[in-house]
């Protein structure tokens with residue numbers, strides 16, 4: 001069985017990632033891309049499904065995991081009776097080859113170590129053909145192969161198809177080992193990796209990247225860790241950004257709410273981008289804007305809500321019955337059926353991110369952004385009155401008029417208007433001519449929302465038109481600039497959510513027991529929603545409550561500063577895919593807002609956008 005998800009650290013090379021447990025086992029890794037088949041899938045199964053463990057061969061007295069400051073280089077320090085050792089795990093970014101490098105460093109005395117590599121391609125199903133020659137081995141399965149280099153001779157266990165090695169590390173020694181992915185029809189990489197040089201380069205890369213962070217406030221460590229985590233979720237070759245690097249970590253232990261997040265949602269990627277821009281990262285904004293244009297430019301009105309990291313359209317959802325699931329949470333799924341849904345909000349998130357990128361200084365390149373802007377707003381004009389599956393991607397087949405979806409339809413039109421008004425001097429004439437029509441449309445949507453989404457019986461904006469049910473996504477109304485946070489209708493909404501959607505001080509996205517999502521079982525509190533509540537407190541000046549809730553959220557991060565999608569306050573467990581972009585986006589945005597408000601700055605949407613203008 002795997003470790004609890006809180007006991008994992010993330011390393012990555014901006015094309016894929018690996019999860020390393022506190023006990024030194026890499027239990028999840030997909031190669032060569034973040035959404036490729038896993039070659040280590042113990043996270044969702046058992047030892048049979050693949051891992052690479054590197055740990056003391058004697059009893060461990062203490063373990064501590066940490067990142068080297070402002071990097072994605074992970075250190076696991078182990079203390080045993082005879083000595084102390086450190087395992088340094090990292091993946092060098094920006095190379096064509098994908099290497100995972102582990103350096104075992106002796107710190108004190110002597111520590112006997114045991115390495116155990118059991119590769120299983122195809123998400124734990126396929127046993128590789130192993131060729132082993134003393135310190136080197138290759139592991140091949142169909143198109144995929146790994147080259148393994150060990151500091152000491154390897155001992156194959158042919159029956160179990162694994163490679164073991166025992167050695168002793170003494171104080172002052174550094175023993176590197178590596179695993180390199182290659183396409184099996186090509187020759188195995190001939191040269192061994194230069195682990196020490198790669199370590200220096202990897203550290204430099206991340207330190208330089210982190211040094212560009214513009215946020216200097218009191219939550220800097222947490223913000224930088226979240227920014228680095230978001231950066232690790234970007235697929236650098238294309239600029240795509242995944243929602244999380246895992247599949248099927250459950251929203252309920254033992255339940256069925258298990259989804260594959262290794263894809264690029266327009267919603268999640270747009271929110272991630274806003275957080276990166278707030279941190280000062282514009283190259284990522286440019287790369288993502290170009291990714292978006294390539295994905296949707298052909299026929300923007302056929303835009304999907306999500307794609308593969310290179311813009312792939314088909315993401316069919318299938319179950320992997322041979323995997324028992326994380327803590328028996330079945331089924332394990334890959335692909336995501338939500339790709340075929342209609343979710344009206346994604347147009348608003350996309351146009352908001354395009355607008356903010358422009359505000360932050362990302363210029364248009366040619367006419368494509370203008371064309372895309374036009375077609376996206378035109379699409380919203382045609383479609384905003386349709387019911388949809390909404391931000392939470394409900395599967396009940398009951399499409400509703402979700403308040404959040406209509407809010408984001410308004411945002412789509414509003415940002416389209418603002419974009420042309422503020423930056424449209426060189427925009428095509430046909431676009432400028434649309435402005436009066438778009439302004440009228442913006443007013444029409446606004447009036448519709450105010451008339452139909454606010455429920456005076458409940459005293460709040462509710463989940464959908466005519467419903468009494470609460471939904472935390474409406475907490476975004478002030479953030480998006482639709483109404484000020486101190487509007488009495490928003491104050492009522494916050495009060496209703498505090499009362500009806502809060503569990504032990506954390507916010508649920510909606511009440512699953514209403515059956516609205518069409519899924520069996522329950523789920524835990526949804527972390528980004530708690531951050532949205534922090535933001536509402538901040539905006540109205542409830543700074544003590546904002547600070548207390550923010551600290552509570554920071555305190556539930558794992559030792560490495562990582563957050564999953566959800567948190568179960570009763571079990572004190574993180575749940576859902578891990579680490580999840582949404583949660584880290586929430587942390588960054590709340591930190592920036594809280595800091596600005598404490599410094600006495602105007603934190604309304606318009607003021608924040610204007611303040612960022614170059």
Ligand SMILES: OC[C@H]1O[C@H](O[C@H]2O[C@H](CO)[C@@H](O)[C@H](O)[C@H]2O)[C@H](O)[C@@H](O)[C@@H]1O
Pocket residue numbers: 243259260261265267268336337338391392393394395517582
């Ligand atoms: O709750 C059911 C849905 O759960 C997943 O969606 C959630 O994750 C997405 C990626 O972070 C996010 O964009 C969405 O707002 C969340 O509800 C899953 O991907 C869906 O297939 C599933 O229906």
